[in-house]
Amino acid sequence: MANNEKIMVCVYYGPHGERLIRRGGELAKLLQCPLYVLSVIPVRDDVLDQEQEKFMAAWQTTCDEYGATFIAKTNVDRKAADIIAETARNHHITQLIIGQSGQTRWQEITQGSFVNELLNRIGETDLHIVAVQRMAHHMTETHERGRRVTVIRNGEHYRLSNGESEGETVAEGLFFK
Known part of the structure; x- marks a missing residue:
């Protein structure tokens, strides 16, 4: 029986990106399926600052460890949820992993929930949300x-x-x- 699962992890700048990739990598190993890692960059690729470049390099190294395909896309004029959903459709992703939203309750009320926006766009793709608190016990390794x-x-x-x-x-x- 063929496994049709494909996992995509979405990462953004910060200390949790690598942990999310590792989480997705372990799940992909268990399911014996391809892993994609997407970073939606809020600027053009050629104007990344030094901190952003450091994260991107670390993520690429982690992707290499898991045999994952790293994808970076810019969102100068589009919403991140649209780019994530489009990429998931283009790669036939069945499971999407994101970190806990950094939105405050006030941002959610005034701007709408990122998670709800994403759910409305990804169709039948499963969405896994990894809580920041769940990753906190690993923070001592790097922070x-x-x-x-x-x-x-x-x-x-x-x-x-x-x-x-x-x-x-x-x-x-x-x-x-």
């Missing part, structure tokens, strides 16, 4: 959790303190190395 610190001003000088210290407290928060 620090941060340290609670206080910014202290002593005359003209500022410094970070994680305990009691002499000087005026200017701000408190998380510090990431």
